[in-house]
Amino acid sequence: MKIVSLFSGAGGMDLGFIKAGHEIIWANDIYEKAIETYRNNIGDHIINADIKDISSEQIPDCDMIIGGFPCQGFSVANINRSTEDERNKLYLEMFRIVNEKKPKYFVAENVKGILSLAKGKVKEMIMSDFESAGYNVTCNLVNAAKYGVPQLRERVFFIGVRKDLNESIEFPPPTHEEPPSHLLFGLKKWVTIGEALRDIPEPEEAPHIPNHEYTKYKLRFNGYLGHREIDPDRPAPTITARGDNKGGVVIIHHPKNHRRLSVREAAIIQSFPMDFVFAGSKTDGYRQIGNAVPPLLAFNLAKCFPVYKNTVKS
Numbered sequence: 001m002k003i004v005s006l007f008s009g010a011g012g013m014d015l016g017f018i019k020a021g022h023e024i025i026w027a028n029d030i031y032e033k034a035i036e037t038y039r040n041n042i043g044d045h046i047i048n049a050d051i052k053d054i055s056s057e058q059i060p061d062c063d064m065i066i067g068g069f070p071c072q073g074f075s076v077a078n079i080n081r082s083t084e085d086e087r088n089k090l091y092l093e094m095f096r097i098v099n100e101k102k103p104k105y106f107v108a109e110n111v112k113g114i115l116s117l118a119k120g121k122v123k124e125m126i127m128s129d130f131e132s133a134g135y136n137v138t139c140n141l142v143n144a145a146k147y148g149v150p151q152l153r154e155r156v157f158f159i160g161v162r163k164d165l166n167e168s169i170e171f172p173p174p175t176h177e178e179p180p181s182h183l184l185f186g187l188k189k190w191v192t193i194g195e196a197l198r199d200i201p202e203p204e205e206a207p208h209i210p211n212h213e214y215t216k217y218k219l220r221f222n223g224y225l226g227h228r229e230i231d232p233d234r235p236a237p238t239i240t241a242r243g244d245n246k247g248g249v250v251i252i253h254h255p256k257n258h259r260r261l262s263v264r265e266a267a268i269i270q271s272f273p274m275d276f277v278f279a280g281s282k283t284d285g286y287r288q289i290g291n292a293v294p295p296l297l298a299f300n301l302a303k304c305f306p307v308y309k310n311t312v313k314s
Contacts, residue, residue, distance in 0.1 A: 001104075001306065002061075003025065004059055004062040004097075008067070018042070019295065028051055034291075056100035062312060063312060065107075066108075068108065068110060069093075069110065105162070105169065109293055126158060138158070140157045140171040151237070152236065153239070155297075194232030196236075210274075211285050213263060215286075219253060230253045249286045266285075270292055
């Protein structure tokens, strides 16, 4: 299937869809280091421009649009969606492009907190907007650990299917579960952070491993994200980062709790392959990884959609 990717970042979601047999024909972001990473690892079809400056005519026809619009687009105190409100513009841009391009399908990803904004009214608004544009929309809260990602990462996916297709797309059932419940459901046990990093040598011992460098920021153990002791026998807490290139990032501890994760180790926890190299500084790498959709999670979702060859929307 031919896919357009918005807010692509380093390409985590795109990589998962490509692995499932789909083709990304156009992508967009404004974070220069993420764009460099994308071009080096995935392809030259990514455009470095503000989505607000791109008309739908500049975007090729496609079968699907995917993207994780930044959640800064919504305020609990203001859900009136005024086009003059800067906080709302990025969501409105994704809606604009889907509404004007009318692909067969769309997938929009966001943080779990969007479900509770304004007591659920933001979620209802999003679904209503896309319904009015001609789509049947489902909303799915999923935990990446249930799909083999060594991380307790909960994310929301809005899946839209154009109404005239008379189809439905369901998020795939989990492949992994917390032990010993995995035995009850006949699933694999979830992958722990200790297992995921078991064979990764210390950075000082492996200078040949790309991006295997880490912040020397002093460890603290106070229970807050980035300062909590890590249990090696469970999936990692959420790998997170700010949505833009300002301020610091949050890097969790290594499962041995003797230092923070390296950029490469954070990428492994996000299910990026070892040969996927991130451009820029350590901070750039951490941020790109924290903002990404885990490729393995995206791959499981992508398998739910039909794989068309050499087609565009009809």
